[in-house]
Amino acid sequence: MTQRPTRPSTSGGNSSSGESPSQTWTRTFEGQGPCLSSRLARVAARGWAEVDEENEVGVRSIAAAVPDPDGHGRPRPAVSLGATVVLTSAEELRTHVPALLDCAEEIAAVMG
Structure with a gap:
């Protein structure tokens, strides 16, 4: 089974590539270099990522890498949690970050 990398434009892609973007991602997102690197560094520092209608209009999400x-x-x-913009504010969605980080830790413990 082949594994396709998650796109960095999603919260899951941002969180799982937050450690250090590979050369492949750098080539794929040419022209976004400093902006993408800065964003991934911020994600790695805080431990989670968010997107607000950047990938799909009307949807925002948060994610944390296992x-x-x-x-x-x-x-x-x-691990990602998504919600519609109409029903959930960005602030409300962010209140779930601690539970999302706990979930990622629990999955890591099971995966070993």
Whole structure:
């Protein structure tokens, strides 16, 4: 089974590539270099990502990468929570970040 990388324009893609973007992503998103690198550094520092209608109009989401227990910085799965803009404000969605981070930690513990 082949695995397709998550797009960095999604909250899941941002969170799972937050450690260090590969050369492939750099080539794919040429012209976004400094902006993308800055965004990924911010995501890595806080431990989660968000998008607000950047990928799909009317949808916002938050995501956290499942931690790599070996500390090798390998790409990992991400946990994401999405909501419609009409029903959920960005502030309300952000209140779920602690639970999302806990969920990612629990998955990491099970994955080993």
